[in-house]
Amino acid sequence: MSEQNQKAVPARSRGEQAVSIIIREHQGLWRVLDLLDLLQQDMNVNDQRPDEVLFNTIFDYIQHFSNRVHSQPTEIVLYRLLREKSPETAELLDKLERGYVIGHQKINELRELLAACTRNWPNGREEFSHALSRFTQALRKHIKKEEGVVIPRAKEVLNEEDWGKIVEARDQQNDPLFGDRVREEFRELRHQIVSYTPERFGGLGLSHPTSRPETGREMLSIEGLVSSYGQIEVLHDVSLRINSGEIVSLVGANGAGKSTLLMAISGLQPLDKGQMTFEGKDLNRMAVDKRVSNGIVQVPEGRQVFKDLTVYDNLRLGAYTRKQGPEVQSDLQKVFSKFPILEQKRENLAGELSGGQQQMLAIGRALMAKPRLLLLDEPSMGLAPLIVEEIFGIIRELKEEGITVFLVEQNASQALALADRGYVLETGRVVLEGTGRELLSNEKVREAYLGM
Ligand SMILES: Nc1ncnc2c1ncn2[C@@H]1O[C@H](COP(=O)(O)OP(=O)(O)OP(=O)(O)O)[C@@H](O)[C@H]1O
Numbered sequence: 468m469s470e471q472n473q474k475a476v477p478a479r480s481r482g483e484q485a486v487s488i489i490i491r492e493h494q495g496l497w498r499v500l501d502l503l504d505l506l507q508q509d510m511n512v513n514d515q516r517p518d519e520v521l522f523n524t525i526f527d528y529i530q531h532f533s534n535r536v537h538s539q540p541t542e543i544v545l546y547r548l549l550r551e552k553s554p555e556t557a558e559l560l561d562k563l564e565r566g567y568v569i570g571h572q573k574i575n576e577l578r579e580l581l582a583a584c585t586r587n588w589p590n591g592r593e594e595f596s597h598a599l600s601r602f603t604q605a606l607r608k609h610i611k612k613e614e615g616v617v618i619p620r621a622k623e624v625l626n627e628e629d630w631g632k633i634v635e636a637r638d639q640q641n642d643p644l645f646g647d648r649v650r651e652e653f654r655e656l657r658h659q660i661v662s663y664t665p666e667r668f669g670g671l672g673l674s675h676p677t678s679r680p681e682t683g684r685e686m687l688s689i690e691g692l693v694s695s696y697g698q699i700e701v702l703h704d705v706s707l708r709i710n711s712g713e714i715v716s717l718v719g720a721n722g723a724g725k726s727t728l729l730m731a732i733s734g735l736q737p738l739d740k741g742q743m744t745f746e747g748k749d750l751n752r753m754a755v756d757k758r759v760s761n762g763i764v765q766v767p768e769g770r771q772v773f774k775d776l777t778v779y780d781n782l783r784l785g786a787y788t789r790k791q792g793p794e795v796q797s798d799l800q801k802v803f804s805k806f807p808i809l810e811q812k813r814e815n816l817a818g819e820l821s822g823g824q825q826q827m828l829a830i831g832r833a834l835m836a837k838p839r840l841l842l843l844d845e846p847s848m849g850l851a852p853l854i855v856e857e858i859f860g861i862i863r864e865l866k867e868e869g870i871t872v873f874l875v876e877q878n879a880s881q882a883l884a885l886a887d888r889g890y891v892l893e894t895g896r897v898v899l900e901g902t903g904r905e906l907l908s909n910e911k912v913r914e915a916y917l918g919m
C-alpha cells in the first residue's frame with residue numbers, strides 16, 4: 468500500500484479492523500467448540516469411539532491460542548493499552564489471562580482422559596465427556612467475556628492512535644495476537660482440523676486411522692529371495708517380514724544389497740528365486756504400477772526428484788496411478804500442511820531446493836501415491852544433523868498416521884532407535900534380526916555399525 472493510501476484510510480476504521488480480527492479469531496474458536504460438541508454427541512449418542520488424532524489436533528489449536536495469549540501478556544498491545552487507559556478492567560484482564568493458564572492445564576488433563584478412553588473404550592467415556600463439557604463451557608464463557616466486556620470497553624476508551632498501534636502489531640511477526648507468523652500457525656492448525664473432520668460434520672474427512680494402528684498382522688513377507696546383476700548374485704536367500712503398522716529398519720554397510728532389496732520389493736529388480744507376498748497377494752507376478760496402486764511406494768536413494776520440474780508438478784506426478792479429483796487435491800493440502808516449506812516453494816524448480824527440502828519433496832511425492840507400505844532408501848544420507856532429526860521425526864509421524872515403514876539406513880543408531888524391529892544385512896545375507904532395542908544393544912551391531 469502506498470503512503471498516500473495509508474493516510475486515506477480513516478483512523479476510525481482501524482479500530483473496526485482490529486476488532487474484526489479479534490472477532491474472526493473468536494469465531495474460529497467458537498466453531499471449533501461447536502465441532503467439539505458434535506464429536507462429543509457422536510461419541511455419547513452414536514457410540515463412536517473418539518477420534519484421537521482429530522481431538523488432539525483440536526486441543527493443539529486451543530492450546531496454541533492459550534500459549535500465545537499467555538506467552539507475554541504484556542506484549543499484547545490491546546491488553547496493555549487497556550490496562551493503561553482503563554485500570555478498572557485490570558482485574559478482569561488478569562482473570563482472563565489466568566483462564567488461559569488454567570485452560571492449558573485442563574487440556575493436558577483432557578488429553579490423558581481421551582487416551583484412557585480410547586484405550587479402554589467404552590470405559591472412560593463418561594469421565595472424558597464430563598471433563599470436555601466443563602471445558603467447553605468455561606471457554607465459551609471466556610469468549611463471551613472478551614466480546615461482551617473487553618471489546619466494548621476498548622471501543623470506549625481507546626483512541627484512533629491506540630487502534631493504529633494495535634493494527635500495526637500485525638506487521639510484527641511475533642505479536643501474540645496479530646502477528647503474521649502467529650496467524651499463519653493458527654491457519655495451519657485450523658486447516659488440519661478441517662482436513663481431519665469427517666464429512667458428515669462438514670469437514671473434508673481425509674482418511675486417517677482413528678487410533679494407533681495395530682501392529683502384528685503380517686503385511687509383507689519375503690522368503691528365500693535371490694537376486695543378481697548379470698552373473699553376480701548380490702542377494703542370497705533373504706527372508707524377512709514386515710507387519711502392518713511397524714517401522715522396520717534394515718541396516719548394513721555400503722554395497723550390502725539394501726537398495727537392491729528395496730527395488731526387488733518395488734518390482735524394479737528381477738528375482739532369481741524366492742517368494743514375496745503383500746497382504747496375502749503374490750507380488751512376484753505383480754507389475755510395478757500395480758504394486759504402487761496396492762500401496763507399495765518407494766522413496767529412492769539420493770532423493771531423485773525431477774529437478775527441472777516445479778515442486779507442485781513433482782507432487783502431482785506422485786499421484787500418477789490415482790484418479791485425479793478432490794481426494795488428490797486434499798492429499799496435496801495434507802502434504803503441504805506436513806511440509807509448509809513445499810507450499811511456500813510450490814512454484815520453484817525442485818533443483819533449487821536444499822538437500823533437506825528435496826528429501827521432504829521426495830517423501831511428499833511418495834505420500835501423494837497414498838502409500839500403505841513406504842520404502843525409504845537412506846533418507847538421511849548427506850543431510851545435516853538437524854535436518855536428519857526432522858526427517859526421522861516425520862517418519863515417526865507417518866507411522867502414527869498408520870503408514871507402515873521399511874527404512875533402509877546406514878545411519879544405524881538412529882534407524883534402530885526409531886524401529887520396532889530391524890534386520891542387519893551383510894553382503895547380501897540377513898545376519899541378524901530383532902527388535903530395534905535388541906539390535907542396538909547387540910555386541911556385534913555396536914561394534915560394526917555404531918563404532919562402539
Ligand atoms: N546396476 C548394477 N549393476 C551391477 N552391480 C550392481 C548394480 N547396482 C548395485 N550393484 C552391486 O550390487 C551390490 C549391492 O548394491 P546395493 O546398491 O544394493 O547396496 P546398498 O546396500 O544399497 O549399498 P549403499 O549403502 O552403497 O547404497 C554391490 O556390490 C553393488 O556394487
Ligand SMILES: [Mg+2]
Pocket residue numbers: 725726727768844
Ligand atoms: Mg543403497
